[in-house]
Amino acid sequence: MATRDxxxxxxxxxxxxxxxxxxxxxxxxxxxxxxxxxxxRCTDLILRHLTVxxxxxxxxxxxxxxxxxxxxxxxxxxFRCSLLFFVRRVARNVSMESTCLLSVFQVITVSPQxxxxxxxxxxxxxxxxxxxxxxxxxxxxxxxxFPLSVTGEGIDANITRKMDLGYCCAVLYNTTTASLFTAxxxxxxxxSLGLMLGASGSLVVIxxxxxxxxxxxxxxxxxxxxxxxxxxxxSILLLVSTFVFFYxxxxxxxxxxxxxxxxxxxxxxxSAVFTMCFPVxxxxxxxxxxxxxxxxxxxxxxxxxxxxxQ
Numbered sequence: 083m084a085t086r087d088x089x090x091x092x093x094x095x096x097x098x099x100x101x102x103x104x105x106x107x108x109x110x111x112x113x114x115x116x117x118x119x120x121x122x123r124c125t126d127l128i129l130r131h132l133t134v135x136x137x138x139x140x141x142x143x144x145x146x147x148x149x150x151x152x153x154x155x156x157x158x159x160x161f162r163c164s165l166l167f168f169v170r171r172v173a174r175n176v177s178m179e180s181t182c183l184l185s186v187f188q189v190i191t192v193s194p195q196x197x198x199x200x201x202x203x204x205x206x207x208x209x210x211x212x213x214x215x216x217x218x219x220x221x222x223x224x225x226x227x228f229p230l231s232v233t234g235e236g237i238d239a240n241i242t243r244k245m246d247l248g249y250c251c252a253v254l255y256n257t258t259t260a261s262l263f264t265a266x267x268x269x270x271x272x273x274s275l276g277l278m279l280g281a282s283g284s285l286v287v288i289x290x291x292x293x294x295x296x297x298x299x300x301x302x303x304x305x306x307x308x309x310x311x312x313x314x315x316x317s318i319l320l321l322v323s324t325f326v327f328f329y330x331x332x333x334x335x336x337x338x339x340x341x342x343x344x345x346x347x348x349x350x351x352x353s354a355v356f357t358m359c360f361p362v363x364x365x366x367x368x369x370x371x372x373x374x375x376x377x378x379x380x381x382x383x384x385x386x387x388x389x390x391x392q
Contacts, residue, residue: 091152094147094355095148100362101140104366108365131176132180132184135173135176136365144354174357185318188314189288190203192314194292278325286319320367321368335350
């Protein structure tokens with residue numbers, strides 16, 4: 083076994099273990115907060131879907147890539163390769179679109195009453211469940227064709243182009259069809275990414291203006307509300323920035339794999355590492371944000387509910 087493969091295997095295995103533990107910690111905190119009686123916000127459901135998608139990305143990408151790095155790639159069957167590749171793409175796209183929805187819903191939540199988003203504040207919560215459900219359904223339908231293009235090592239067919247994924251290979255039997263479908267998926271990803279960046283820019287502007295308005299207000303109620311909104315907005319901006327940064331690095335590696343005839347396996351390993359960075363780091367952002375739902379103490383939720391009932 084080469085030293086490089088061993089190092090890649092250790093890195094990806096570490097990412098998988100830490101990421102799965104971190105995301106399950108977030109899910110466990112959500113369960114505890116629900117038992118404690120915390121009132122869920124419209125962004126909470128999106129964060130839960132994001133966490134589930136992160137776990138699927140880590141398992142479908144980290145486990146086979148680790149086995150491949152340790153020299154076990156020959157054991158992968160066509161069906162297993164197809165299933166893993168399908169789950170990875172669906173989960174990664176859902177992770178992207180959940181992050182996009184999170185930034186959009188946060189813009190609606192913190193927007194001032196005189197903005198064009200104000201009319202959507204009352205309607206936003208009832209659209210949360212349909213939006214997150216639609217993300218899963220659309221991505222499952224759009225990525226159904228991908229398992230047909232993934233196979234194991236033993237292939238003798240007339241292949242137009244083969245892309246080494248580490249644990250198996252993606253093959254293109256029809257260049258035109260594959261190009262059109264890839265273009266369609268790229269368009270949807272770029273649309274989500276553009277909407278995410280636009281919403282994040284609006285959040286930055288709203289946050290700046292809000293700080294300017296409350297700078298000279300010293301009442302405890304306004305100060306606490308302002309601080310809570312700022313922390314929530316900053317955590318979402320940090321999530322978006324993390325996703326965009328590592329998505330860009332992973333995309334560069336994937337483009338090199340797709341267009342280079344004899345691309346190195348190292349590119350595939352780097353792409354896997356960059357893809358898993360966001361699922362690993364996002365629980366750290368959520369668990370260490372002061373206003374995040376997953377970090378609110380249980381006694382505060384109980385106390386808030388008692389005061390509401392009184």
